[in-house]
Amino acid sequence: MDITVKSVILGTAICIAGFKSVSSLFDTFAPSHGEKTIAFQQDQPTEPPYQQQIDAILQGADPSEIFEPTAAGGPRPSSECASGELELAEGLKPEMNGHTYVSVRVDRMTYIRVLPFDHTFLVQRPYQSVSATEQGEIPDDAAQLLSQAETNASRCQQRTLYLSSVN
DSSP states (O other): OOHHHHHHHHHHHHHHHHHHHHHHHHHHHSOOTTOOOOOOOOOSOSSOTTHHHHHHHHTTOOHHHHSOOOSTTOOOOSSSEEEEEEEEOTTSOTTTTTOEEEEEEETTEEEEEETTOSSOEEEEOTTOSSEEEEESOOOHHHHHHHHHHHHTGGGSEEOOEEESEEO
């Protein structure tokens, strides 16, 4: 046999032997691939989260009163009116930004009066959550409710109203 062939065979044998040695060394320190060690601690009760709320709903309770509102569409007012500070996107209606507002919901529409502006109203339709339409007039029933809300603003839900656009 040629010396080159002998060298290749000997080199291959040494590589295989080295690989087997290193492989068995790793297997000694690491768990085998088929075995998994799982450790967990069960501190919580086995009752699923929100089980009390689910039971209440199954007994006929209103879910909107049990769970917190989601981010979609903003929270529903817990009272008939809302009041607080109006926060507008940068550069949008600077004369209104930071002023106090009162709002009421009538027939799925939200009517907003920015104080101290007398004849400027913002209206949010059901599909508008962070935008509103500016109007000079609103229906009489909404204007009456806004006037009552302004008088009793301390009874309204207090929150900041953020609007990204006013058309």
